[in-house]
Amino acid sequence: MTEKSEWAVPRLSDKVAADLWLPGEILDVRARAREFADDVLRPAAHGLNCTAETREGFRHDIFKAIAAAGLYKVPYGLDVGGLGLEFPVLATLTVMEELAYYSPGVASAMFDGQAILVGKTLDIAGGATREKWLPGIVRGDYVAAFATSEPEASTDLSIASLKTVAEPADGGWRINGRKRWITNSVAAERVLLLCRTGDAMTTFFVDMKDPGVTVSDPDLKMGNHPQLTADIRFDGVFVADQDVIGGVGAGLRTALGGLALGRMGIGAAGVGMAQRALDVAAAYSSQRLVYGRPIAAFQHWQFRFAEHALAIETARSLYQKAGTNFDRGGPSEPLAAMSKIKGSEIAVDVARDAIQACGGYGFAREIKGAEWLWPLESIYRDAKIGEIYEGANEVQKWLIARHLLGRSITG
Numbered sequence: 001m002t003e004k005s006e007w008a009v010p011r012l013s014d015k016v017a018a019d020l021w022l023p024g025e026i027l028d029v030r031a032r033a034r035e036f037a038d039d040v041l042r043p044a045a046h047g048l049n050c051t052a053e054t055r056e057g058f059r060h061d062i063f064k065a066i067a068a069a070g071l072y073k074v075p076y077g078l079d080v081g082g083l084g085l086e087f088p089v090l091a092t093l094t095v096m097e098e099l100a101y102y103s104p105g106v107a108s109a110m111f112d113g114q115a116i117l118v119g120k121t122l123d124i125a126g127g128a129t130r131e132k133w134l135p136g137i138v139r140g141d142y143v144a145a146f147a148t149s150e151p152e153a154s155t156d157l158s159i160a161s162l163k164t165v166a167e168p169a170d171g172g173w174r175i176n177g178r179k180r181w182i183t184n185s186v187a188a189e190r191v192l193l194l195c196r197t198g199d200a201m202t203t204f205f206v207d208m209k210d211p212g213v214t215v216s217d218p219d220l221k222m223g224n225h226p227q228l229t230a231d232i233r234f235d236g237v238f239v240a241d242q243d244v245i246g247g248v249g250a251g252l253r254t255a256l257g258g259l260a261l262g263r264m265g266i267g268a269a270g271v272g273m274a275q276r277a278l279d280v281a282a283a284y285s286s287q288r289l290v291y292g293r294p295i296a297a298f299q300h301w302q303f304r305f306a307e308h309a310l311a312i313e314t315a316r317s318l319y320q321k322a323g324t325n326f327d328r329g330g331p332s333e334p335l336a337a338m339s340k341i342k343g344s345e346i347a348v349d350v351a352r353d354a355i356q357a358c359g360g361y362g363f364a365r366e367i368k369g370a371e372w373l374w375p376l377e378s379i380y381r382d383a384k385i386g387e388i389y390e391g392a393n394e395v396q397k398w399l400i401a402r403h404l405l406g407r408s409i410t411g
């Protein structure tokens with residue numbers, strides 16, 4: 001592996017009062033997460049983002065470093081070993097932005113998947129499973145996965161579509177089925193699993209070492225390479241009653257609660273990616289000369305960068321508002337859907353334009369004779385999935401319209 005690092009450039013978000021309304025505790029979390037990202041993720045980013053997926057490829061070193069930096073404490077209360085913040089979700093989203101600035105795949109797998117989808121679902125569900133399993137997530141003792149999607153059911157998680165079934169057995173449940181795209185599954189010790197139980201759905205916290213659980217090799221994807229996804233098969237797997245999360249029949253509500261916060265996280269990750277792309281493009285085009293002038297001296301690029309800074313700030317404000325509203329006891333929707341759409345769209349738009357401004361340097365991930373590694377190629381690849389996963393953006397627009405117009409019209 002090369003010893004070169006990705007280019008360090010000034011953060012333009014510092015020039016637009018991006019955190020103006022944020023409480024002091026969030027500024028502290030931002031500073032801590034940024035220090036971690038600069039020190040640990042930037043030097044590792046190229047290897048993380050540009051190495052194809054393998055079964056052994058889960059980066060336990062990065063996972064442990066996130067835990068050692070105390071970042072898994074951010075989302076939770078003091079009683080389970082967390083920081084006990086007044087605005088835990090807002091703080092969690094701030095960490096997502098900082099991690100995604102250098103590695104969207106790490107942010108998505110090791111923070112959104114681990115700490116939001118699994119950790120916050122356990123947190124919100126409460127009860128004995130929260131007390132038993134959440135402190136281990138907070139300490140970073142074990143890797144976990146969240147599984148709702150199946151080969152024939154992802155966007156549509158209706159009873160009619162879901163094929164993974166749990167049937168009552170002596171002292172618990174017997175599970176058969178197959179999940180697809182499950183982040184962290186190759187390394188996970190536990191999976192939070194949505195199953196059909198009769199004419200309702202139930203969520204279980206299943207031990208991945210149980211007989212009958214098998215994980216395929218990881219999928220080979222366009223981007224987010226450190227986010228290892230794979231199929232998990234369940235062949236007659238027994239789960240005890242005590243590992244039901246959130247109550248029998250309450251599975252869909254339990255899973256959707258975590259997914260709504262996850263969607264805010266995808267919005268925040270989009271902001272991080274877009275910010276990194278803009279920062280690199282602005283720094284490069286301010287020093288690269290064409291026709292005797294910096295590229296940034298052409299008004300075309302000044303307007304483009306101004307438009308992107310405006311879009312990024314809008315998306316950042318949206319995820320901050322979504323997190324703050326939830327922390328104050330408000331509903332997650334429609335702000336979660338709005339922040340997911342805006343953040344994921346700008347990540348793709350800004351990355352595409354940043355590559356254009358940097359020309360061949362934008363298109364390459366490594367130029368052998370150059371001092372730095374180039375991040376724009378991987379940001380462009382990593383950005384696209386944000387418009388698709390954790391609820392495709394079309395479905396998010398439907399959800400917003402439902403809030404505006406009512407179910408009787410939108411269905």
Ligand SMILES: Cc1cc2nc3c(=O)[nH]c(=O)nc-3n(C[C@H](O)[C@H](O)[C@H](O)COP(=O)(O)OP(=O)(O)OC[C@H]3O[C@@H](n4cnc5c(N)ncnc54)[C@H](O)[C@@H]3O)c2cc1C
Pocket residue numbers: 113146147148149150153154155156180181182183184221224227229385388389390391392393394395398
């Ligand atoms: C990298 C990655 C990580 C993932 N991690 C996980 C994980 O950890 N756990 C998990 O359970 N799942 C995970 N997923 C699954 C992911 O959430 C699904 O891929 C996503 O929900 C889309 O499902 P699908 O690919 O089956 O697309 P489909 O459901 O088949 O949808 C395809 C397309 O149809 C369109 N569409 C769908 N519904 C509508 C509508 N109502 N109106 C208009 N258009 C519509 C959208 O454009 C959508 O993109 C992951 C996927 C990826 C790629």
